Amino acid sequence: MKSREDLRRLREEAKGLVAARGAEGTKIIVGMGTCGIAAGAREVMAAILEELNKRNIQATVTQTGCIGMCEKEPLVDVQRPGEKRITYGNVKPADVPRIVTGHVLHGNIVEDLVIARFEEI
Numbered sequence: 001m002k003s004r005e006d007l008r009r010l011r012e013e014a015k016g017l018v019a020a021r022g023a024e025g026t027k028i029i030v031g032m033g034t035c036g037i038a039a040g041a042r043e044v045m046a047a048i049l050e051e052l053n054k055r056n057i058q059a060t061v062t063q064t065g066c067i068g069m070c071e072k073e074p075l076v077d078v079q080r081p082g083e084k085r086i087t088y089g090n091v092k093p094a095d096v097p098r099i100v101t102g103h104v105l106h107g108n109i110v111e112d113l114v115i116a117r118f119e120e121i
C-alpha cells in the first residue's frame with residue numbers, strides 16, 4: 001500500500017500530464033511592436049511564460065511585430081488546434097491566469113477581453 005504522500009505525488013504528476021496534453025499544439029502570440037512594448041507587452045509575455053511554467057502547460061509562445069492595433073496593445077493571440085484564432089486586447093499581467101487556464105488549457109474563451117476572432121489558417 002502506498003503512503004498518502006506517494007498518492008498525493010502521483011495525483012499531482014497525473015494532473016501535470018493532463019494539463020500538458022490539454023494545450024498541446026496551442027500557439028500563443030504576443031504583439032511586441034514598439035507600442036506593444038510601451039504598453040507593457042514584455043510584462044505580459046513574462047507573465048504568460050511564468051504561468052505556463054508554473055502549471056506545466058505545453059504551448060508554443062512566439063512574438064510578432066506591429067499589427068496595426070496600437071490602441072488595443074498589449075495584444076495576445078491564442079490559437080488552439082482546429083479552433084478560431086482569438087485576439088485579446090489591453091491585456092494586463094493580471095489577466096494572464098484567466099487566459100492561460102481558461103482558454104489555453106480548457107478552451108474557454110475569455111469573452112470580456114476579446115477584440116477579434118479569425119478562422120484558423
Ligand code: FES
Binds near residue numbers: 032065069071
Ligand atoms: S506596434 Fe502596435 S500597432 Fe504598431
